[in-house]
Amino acid sequence: PDIRETKAVGDVNAADEDDDDDEEEHLPAGQHLLVDIKNVDAHFLNSESRLADAMISVVRSAGLTLLSYHCHSLTPAGVSCVGVLLESHISFHTWPDEGVITLDLFTCGPKPLLPSIPDIEEQFGIPRCGSGSASGMDCPGTDGAVKALWAHELRGFRHPTKRKNNYLDDTSDLAFWVTSSMDMAVKEQIVSTESPFQRIDIWDVLDVDDTPSYMDGLKHNLTMDDPRWMTAELASPERLLFLDGTIQSMSDSEHEYHEALVHPAMFAHPHPTRVAIVGGGEGATLREVLKHDTVRTAVMIELDETMVDIAKEHLPFMSDCSDVVGSAPSCFDDERATVLYEDGRKYFFDRYGADADAAAVAVKDEDKFDVIILDALDPEDDTVIADMLYTDDDFLTALYRSLSDDGILIIQVGTAPSIHDPRPDLGVYARRELMFKLLEGHSDTRHMFVYEEAHCGFLEPHSFLVVCKSDSCHRRWYAEADEVDYAIYERVRDTVSEQPALVHFDGSTQKSYQVPPRAWETVYCRRDPEPFECAYRGLDLTKDIHDLAWDESEEEESSFQVKTVKNEETGEEETRVYATDDIEAGDYIMASDLASSFAVSDDSLANLKKNTEIVGTGRVSVIEDFLEFVDSHGHPSKAQGSTTNYVEVGGTFMMRSTGDEAEANVGKWMPEHPSGNIPVFSPVYERRMKSFDLFLVATRDIKEGEEVIKHDKIWQ
Numbered sequence: 153p154d155i156r157e158t159k160a161v162g163d164v165n166a167a168d169e170d171d172d173d174d175e176e177e178h179l180p181a182g183q184h185l186l187v188d189i190k191n192v193d194a195h196f197l198n199s200e201s202r203l204a205d206a207m208i209s210v211v212r213s214a215g216l217t218l219l220s221y222h223c224h225s226l227t228p229a230g231v232s233c234v235g236v237l238l239e240s241h242i243s244f245h246t247w248p249d250e251g252v253i254t255l256d257l258f259t260c261g262p263k264p265l266l267p268s269i270p271d272i273e274e275q276f277g278i279p280r281c282g283s284g285s286a287s288g289m290d291c292p293g294t295d296g297a298v299k300a301l302w303a304h305e306l307r308g309f310r311h312p313t314k315r316k317n318n319y320l321d322d323t324s325d326l327a328f329w330v331t332s333s334m335d336m337a338v339k340e341q342i343v344s345t346e347s348p349f350q351r352i353d354i355w356d357v358l359d360v361d362d363t364p365s366y367m368d369g370l371k372h373n374l375t376m377d378d379p380r381w382m383t384a385e386l387a388s389p390e391r392l393l394f395l396d397g398t399i400q401s402m403s404d405s406e407h408e409y410h411e412a413l414v415h416p417a418m419f420a421h422p423h424p425t426r427v428a429i430v431g432g433g434e435g436a437t438l439r440e441v442l443k444h445d446t447v448r449t450a451v452m453i454e455l456d457e458t459m460v461d462i463a464k465e466h467l468p469f470m471s472d473c474s475d476v477v478g479s480a481p482s483c484f485d486d487e488r489a490t491v492l493y494e495d496g497r498k499y500f501f502d503r504y505g506a507d508a509d510a511a512a513v514a515v516k517d518e519d520k521f522d523v524i525i526l527d528a529l530d531p532e533d534d535t536v537i538a539d540m541l542y543t544d545d546d547f548l549t550a551l552y553r554s555l556s557d558d559g560i561l562i563i564q565v566g567t568a569p570s571i572h573d574p575r576p577d578l579g580v581y582a583r584r585e586l587m588f589k590l591l592e593g594h595s596d597t598r599h600m601f602v603y604e605e606a607h608c609g610f611l612e613p614h615s616f617l618v619v620c621k622s623d624s625c626h627r628r629w630y631a632e633a634d635e636v637d638y639a640i641y642e643r644v645r646d647t648v649s650e651q652p653a654l655v656h657f658d659g660s661t662q663k664s665y666q667v668p669p670r671a672w673e674t675v676y677c678r679r680d681p682e683p684f685e686c687a688y689r690g691l692d693l694t695k696d697i698h699d700l701a702w703d704e705s706e707e708e709e710s711s712f713q714v715k716t717v718k719n720e721e722t723g724e725e726e727t728r729v730y731a732t733d734d735i736e737a738g739d740y741i742m743a744s745d746l747a748s749s750f751a752v753s754d755d756s757l758a759n760l761k762k763n764t765e766i767v768g769t770g771r772v773s774v775i776e777d778f779l780e781f782v783d784s785h786g787h788p789s790k791a792q793g794s795t796t797n798y799v800e801v802g803g804t805f806m807m808r809s810t811g812d813e814a815e816a817n818v819g820k821w822m823p824e825h826p827s828g829n830i831p832v833f834s835p836v837y838e839r840r841m842k843s844f845d846l847f848l849v850a851t852r853d854i855k856e857g858e859e860v861i862k863h864d865k866i867w868q
Contacts, residue, residue, distance in 0.1 A: 181308030319397030346457035403611030412605035431528035433459035435471025530566035600833035603665035626793025633659030700803035745802020787867035
């Protein structure tokens, strides 16, 4: 075989003189780049000299030092080459008949290898077919374009700090989503730059297994039986934004994320006119805010002007307000929008003061915000900026002082927890827990609601936190789906296209946010000490449930008997309930009947009362009797700010009530919280409030034949 060898391209001694210039060169770590290319010209792939020239060119353009190389021609075709580098090695093998070359480049130096990929594709990607090929031959029935697959990994044993700070580390999102995978039909770098504040990367990617979207099908007029529905041939690439290697936004799912971030809090406020956004450099958060017709001023405080400029050029769809009636083509140019390029913390400290009471007094009502949206780093990000944003009590106080009396703060709080997570103040989410504790302990906090959205495009559901300064927020947060849908109809601006302005959020979506997932409750109850209410996360399985049987055929299974007796004092007949079994303290009383109670809102009751006051209709006895029944047997929810009333319709409403607490033997299942108030944040109360509002237990042992009596202030 023909073996070619060359001397070093470069001065080895000169390189040795620079050994101390970069200590990283001597660490047991490196970069590994794998490149596979197909549809390459067969003559090129079978030529040692041309392949060697391509290798030398790639090494030189990468700023590497080639010490020697060795090539070997194979029978019947193909070439294998290896080049020894001062930094490590480059090697490749070819299959001329198949038009394929696979290349391996490993270096121990600090020079990045990703910039070499275009040169590798250019030097080794000589087309097999078409006018650009050496043969000029056509390849009918095939896609003759040169295609390259590549993957990049950081190898070896690196210091933890260097790993954390390297945006290409295998723990980074950029490595996971883009650079480490070979299975990409499209992997194109759009932006890779350093701003004064962060690294910004934008990539277009398409997995080999991706299939066309609904819009792709319309664009290419795909019919039902078109086989391309099952391939990536007509699928559009997705554009991904990374900041310091962490995934921020995805073009296919950014609407779901930003609608989930903005609209739940916006609709929890009755009339938001002034809104502040901290971060949100892509412009999508601003876009969603400007859809609300009530908004008169939207102030976006973004530290990195470079990020905004890049977003305008390469992510224009995220700040596109052209379809919003009365807005501008770019949301940044909307007359209601003000974009300030400054530190968000400094903005609030300067204007609303962290510790100066005079600063708070001096703030005019018209300068306060109704809603503030923190669309910045995830709290779990281990950075100084995250500490300043999420664990600084003075900053949170400044935010509160900038809010109106019924103001709302919305914070994206990162990856949702799982039931396997440790105590919340331990591990990667400790910063989030510290922020929660600061907010819970703040005197201006009235309610905190946490919710998740699983359609943001991330590998796990993303979570958000709404913090309210007033009780009124609670009622709107728990609005029925039809109320939210009507509010959307009333408030959200029309579109030029006459298509819905919101593609994901609606009343039913809000309904799904109203009950925090089980994992939030599980992790919350791992706090030390365990919160009081965590002992009531489910009915006590060691206790019995005693029900009243309404059917005569089930009388033997009934634990109660309803009797009509004469009141000795008044002489009137009354309905009373007696135990037919021994009931132990803590056993549940008529749980089935209580679970059948119906709910009615204050608004509904007020409307019914107005119906009875309409002049000329006469006495509306049915409505009046109903209202009287609700007044006698209903009680309001204990949730602060709630307007829901529960009305007992089973056997419990026939129990005698007494003003003597010592005489009563039935009480609420859920005792009063030791603090005297429901905590401002508790996934337990949010998940189980209806049970706490309804279920009764025996407060002491009740003997067979004893009357069952409840206190008349039981729900107060």
